[in-house]
Amino acid sequence: MSSPVILITGALTGIGRATAIAFAETGARLVVSGRREAEGKALEKELRELGADAHFFQADVRRDEEVANLVDQTVARFGRLDAAVNNAGTEGQPGAVTSQTAESYAATFDTNVLGTLLSMKHELRVMLAQKSGSVVNVSSTYGHEGAAFASVYVGSKHAVEGMTKSAALEVASTGVRVNAVAPGPTDTGMLDRFTGTPENKAALVSRVPLGRIGKPSDVAHAIVFLASDSASFVTGQIVTVDGGKTAG
Numbered sequence: 001m002s003s004p005v006i007l008i009t010g011a012l013t014g015i016g017r018a019t020a021i022a023f024a025e026t027g028a029r030l031v032v033s034g035r036r037e038a039e040g041k042a043l044e045k046e047l048r049e050l051g052a053d054a055h056f057f058q059a060d061v062r063r064d065e066e067v068a069n070l071v072d073q074t075v076a077r078f079g080r081l082d083a084a085v086n087n088a089g090t091e092g093q094p095g096a097v098t099s100q101t102a103e104s105y106a107a108t109f110d111t112n113v114l115g116t117l118l119s120m121k122h123e124l125r126v127m128l129a130q131k132s133g134s135v136v137n138v139s140s141t142y143g144h145e146g147a148a149f150a151s152v153y154v155g156s157k158h159a160v161e162g163m164t165k166s167a168a169l170e171v172a173s174t175g176v177r178v179n180a181v182a183p184g185p186t187d188t189g190m191l192d193r194f195t196g197t198p199e200n201k202a203a204l205v206s207r208v209p210l211g212r213i214g215k216p217s218d219v220a221h222a223i224v225f226l227a228s229d230s231a232s233f234v235t236g237q238i239v240t241v242d243g244g245k246t247a248g
Contacts, residue, residue, distance in 0.1 A: 003053075005078040006227065007031045007071070009061050009119055010088030012039045014188035015138060015223075018216030019085055022224050024052035031074045033059045034088070061088045061115030071122040083134040083227035084123040086116050091194045092153050105152055112156035113163075120167055120178070127176045134227045137164045137180040138219075141242050144182065150194075157182075161238050168236030177235040179226045184242025186214040209244035 006023050010016040011032035020032050024047045032047070032054065034040050040056035047054035055077060059070040074081055092108030093100070116137055127133025142150065143157035161180060168178035185191060185204050191213075195201040205213045222241045225231055240246060 003027045003029050004082035004227075005029045005031070005074065005080050006083045006085065007033070007074050007081055007123065008085040008087060009033050009059070009070075009115070010086075010138075012036060012043055014190060015183065015186060015216045015219045016085070016087040017043060018220040019087065019223050020047060020054075021050065022217065022220040023227075024050040024054065026224065028052065029078055030054040031070075031077070032056050033070055035060050061086075061119055062110045064118050064121075067115075067118045068122050071126060075126055080130060081123060081126045081133060083136065084119065084127075085136045085138070085223055085227065086119040086123075087138040088115050088119075089138060089190075091190050092156070094150050094153065094194060094196075096149055097151050100152055108152045108156050109159070112153075113159045116160050117163060120163070124167065124171060124176065124178075128171060128174055131175045133176045134231070135167070135176070135178045136223050136226045137178070138223075139164070139180045139182040139238060141182050141184045141240060141246050143180070144238065145246060153194075164238065165236050172235055177226075177231070179231070179234060179237045179239065181219055181222050181226065182238050182240045182242070183219045184208065184214055184240070184245040186216060186219060188216060207245060208242070209247065212243065214241065214243060 006028045011020050012034035037058050044056040057073050059066040090111045093104040139160045140157040142154045143161040147154050164180040219241050
């Protein structure tokens, strides 16, 4: 059997990049995507040096036609799509509810919610025709809990989890699965921007029972599992990867 074909959005940094590397190490064939061509080509080169058949295609997940083209290019290159990881996201503009605007709302929801919806729309049309496939969306522990001064981001991740469960139910009878991972504090540039200061970051990490911040690879390994046949009876689930932070 040929190696599975994996598509990853938001693949250029953080969890997306770690996921691309993790899949490359399994021998998967990869399409990685993001908005910055130079970084994308550098990642493509790195993945090929690991032995992966990898290609970068530039796309903005907020634009329906670009997502459609991304999926079509993946199928044109490899003939199928076995798993898709929808990781493109933004922390938006943290702050009090009273400081938010229509523009700050759109800046977050257009990427995190509309981007996930459009990605699933086009990925699932391919997978439904194949009668197989696995979609893994990237949420957050804030997708199922609240956080002061982060209402727009929190709302967007609640939406991702709701769409994940709903899409899973829509396609369950076809052999296609849809799940999400919900990372806790993970050592990425987004976390640094979100927390703002080393003190805020340390305070957040202090509430993790395992006593450390998560690594992007911790989340990547959970994604690889959900995308694989080892998780063939798992769908409609939100798999939390947070060092026990939400266990209490």
